[in-house]
Amino acid sequence: MLTKEQSTALAKEILQRSQIAVTEEELKNFGAWDWYLDDYEHIGVAGIEYCNTPRYCGRELIMTPGQIVPQHVHPPIDETNPGKEEMWRCRYGVMYLHVPGEPTPNPLGHVPETRKEHFTVWHEIVLLPGEQYTLKPNTLHWFQAGPEGCVVTEFSSFAINERDLYTDPEIQAHYNKS
Ligand code: ZN
Numbered sequence: 246m247l248t249k250e251q252s253t254a255l256a257k258e259i260l261q262r263s264q265i266a267v268t269e270e271e272l273k274n275f276g277a278w279d280w281y282l283d284d285y286e287h288i289g290v291a292g293i294e295y296c297n298t299p300r301y302c303g304r305e306l307i308m309t310p311g312q313i314v315p316q317h318v319h320p321p322i323d324e325t326n327p328g329k330e331e332m333w334r335c336r337y338g339v340m341y342l343h344v345p346g347e348p349t350p351n352p353l354g355h356v357p358e359t360r361k362e363h364f365t366v367w368h369e370i371v372l373l374p375g376e377q378y379t380l381k382p383n384t385l386h387w388f389q390a391g392p393e394g395c396v397v398t399e400f401s402s403f404a405i406n407e408r409d410l411y412t413d414p415e416i417q418a419h420y421n422k423s
Contacts, residue, residue, distance in 0.1 A: 247285075247286045249277060249289075252286050252289065252291075252309050253275065253277050253291060255309045256275070256277075256307040256308070256309055256394070257272065257275065257291075259307055259308075259309065259337070259338070259394040259395075260307045260396055262337060263336050263337035263338075263396040264337075265305060265336060265337075265396060267293055271293045272293075275291055275292075275293060276291060276292045276294065277290075277291050278290055278291075278292070280315060280411070280413075280416045280419070281415075281416065281419040282415065282416065284357075286309070286312070287311065287312065287357055288312070288357075288360075289308075289312055289313075290306055290307070290308055290312060290314050291306070291307040291308070291309075292304050292305060292306045292307065293305045293307075297403065297404050298403065299403050300402070300403060301401070301402060301403065302329075302399075302400075302401045302403055302404045303398070303400055304398070304399045304404075305336075305396060305397075305398055305399075306333075306395075306396070306397045306398075306399055307395075307396050308338075308340075308389075308390035308395050308396075308397070309390065309394045310390060310392050310393060310394045311355075311390060312389065312390050312394070313387065313388070313389045314387060314388050314389075315363065315364075315411060315412070315416060316343075316364050316365065316385055316386065316411065316412040317385070317386070317409045317411045318383055318384065318385050318409070318410050319331070319382050319408070319409055320382075320383055320408065320409075321382065321383060322408060326402075327383065328382030328383045329382055329401050329402050329404055329405070329409075330380065330381060330382050330401060331380045331386075331399060331400075332377060332378065332379040332380070332399070333380075333397045333398070333399055333400075334375075334376070334377035334397065334398045334400070335372040335373055335374050335375065335376050335377070335395060336374055336395075336396045336397060336398055337374055337393075337394075337395060338374070338390060338391055338393040338395030338396065339371060339373055339390070339391030339392075339393070339395055340371075340372040340389070340390060340391070340395045340397050341353050341354040341372075341388060341389045341390075341391060342370040342371075342378055342386065342388045343364070343367055343368065343369055343370075343386060343387050343388060343389075344366055344368050344370065344380065344384060344385070345366045345368060345384060345385055346366075346368030349368055349369035352367055352369040353369065353391070354369055354389045360413060363412045363413035364387055364412070365385070365412060366385045366386065366387070372397070385412070407420060
């Protein structure tokens, strides 16, 4: 069992292993999201946001072994904005991405038994370093790091995190409050 501090330290180590250069300042502002579930070791992601303007967003996502970004969707914002489009490029380790489609038999991704019902898309895409995938807006997705963790660069349109919709009602309840 790792504490959030231990997981964060491990994430910084994984980022170092990836040899992606970041500044001291960025390391100081290292984000750690746990979606209020208090289970950061299993459901969480660390990140450095390089930019987020009304036109584009760039982030480094750093995940410890087996860590999960829970299932969600980026819905349309208004008539001019169909929702956030995301592209991930794996830089280090392996990322198991899950999207709608034919469920993958024997997927490599695995989720905690207690939350399994909140993960409904099981078409698995395995991204190795140098591989990338673009997800259209308004498409359910979740992802998980492989056994060495992973570093993934996320390129996207403007991120309005509070408009994301999560399948897990416990997570969504927090969003509705904020
Ligand atoms: Zn997303």
